[in-house]
Amino acid sequence: MNTPANPDSALREPNGPLSVGARSFEVGGIAQRYHVYGDGPVCVVHSGGPGIFWEYMRMPLLERHLTMVYVEPIGTGGSGRLPSHPHGYTRDRYSRFLAVLTNRLGVEKVHLLGHSHGAFVAAYHALHRAERLAGVVLYGGAPVTGPEHGEEAGRRVQEFAAKYADHPGLADVLAAFGAMSSIADDASTLAVARGVLPSYFADYWGNEERFGPVRDAVRATYVSGLDEDLCPDVIDDRAALKGLDLPTLVVVGRHDVICGPRWSRELHELIHGSRLVVLENSGHLGHIEEPEPFRDAVLDFVTDTL
Structure with a gap:
């Protein structure tokens, strides 16, 4: 396990975008809230659901080495709701808010970690808005829904x-x-x-x-999975992921029932140069079940891709 270097300390000044605690900004009149913990290179975390609140993603072991920026997805908690709520929360919508956030943080590159539905969001962001990304962690995800x-x-x-x-x-x-x-x-x-x-x-x-x-x-808000026109946001990234040119870590629990090893193996095979880590004693929540191996996998990836 390697320990990455700290980011520019000026960014950690009181009330700065990376100062510890809850922060927020608005996009088109909709509040985007996020939470900062830890110190070191920046890792932005997008939780799952859609509609599950962010708190279950706290990773104290990683906070000892990285600046963890936990996104509070729009439609949940202290973030704002779309006028079309509970509809309209597409991957593109989440990705647009992520783009504004990563630009506001003031660092050249960040790592993006998405869990479960957040992994689908992270994959979309890596495919369409990767300019500020040093790498992406697809944790408990899959290349398709349906x-x-x-x-x-x-x-x-x-x-x-x-x-x-x-x-x-x-x-x-x-x-x-x-x-x-x-x-x-x-x-x-x-x-x-x-x-x-x-x-x-x-x-x-x-x-x-x-x-x-x-x-x-666990806390949750109802998010339909439909767009503003009430159409499903169906996902099939298989073709697109073959062209993904971004360092990628794929993490899965051996006993995951929702997005199991089959899908992570497929992600790994589709994405050229990706790494695959299988947590042998975990289900869908490996960062809670096996926090040390999870920490080591993410830290080594971040260190190698700075």
């Missing part, structure tokens, strides 16, 4: 169900998956997010004392 992705996730959930067939909590997890298609408001979004979460860990019930507080702390 039926093929859904079928693979369904297969992985069935494997999870077979593994925990005798556990009394399984019925609630499967009920939450069944309720995904009927999500229509903040309350149902939160209920499903917390309901499915045991399946997002390699062994939630064997470590419930450790992971239960993570589940209880």
Whole structure:
């Protein structure tokens, strides 16, 4: 594990764009809020969902070596909502806000780390607005959404169900998956997010004392996944990713049921020169389950691509 050098200290002055704490700015009258922790080269983090609040992405071990800039995605928390809310939160929209943020930070290059749906956003940003990027981390992502992705996730959930067939909590997890298609408001979004979460860990019930507080702390807002015209923001990046010319790290948990190793292997094969790290004892939340290996993978990548 390498320790990168610190950024220009002038950028860390009180009330500067990289001063520690919550910061915000406006784009077209919509507030974009973000949170800064740590010191060192800048890593911008985009959380998943869409609609999951940013806090679950806190990575204290990386904050010891990097300036972690956690984006509070528009439509969630203290960031503003689109006039078309809960619709209109496309990857292009998120990417445009990321472009303004990275320009405002005042450093020549940043690394971008996207988790889950945030990995789809990060891939889009790397393909279309990479000018300020030194590298991109696609964590728990995939090159496609739609039926093929859904079928693979369904297969992985069935494997999870077979593994925990005798556990009394399984019925609630499967009920939450069944309720995904009927999500229509903040309350149902939160209920499903917390309901499915045991399946997002390699062994939630064997470590419930450790992971239960993570589940209880999850917050979420209903984001439809449709654009302003109520059309799905369907993703298939396979062709485009073959031309991606940006250092890329792909990270996945061996037991991830939502965006499992199949998809990360495909991302790795599509993106020339990419690195692939598989966390052997993690599900979809490797930065929580295996924080040290996750930290080492990201730090080594950042150091090598500065």
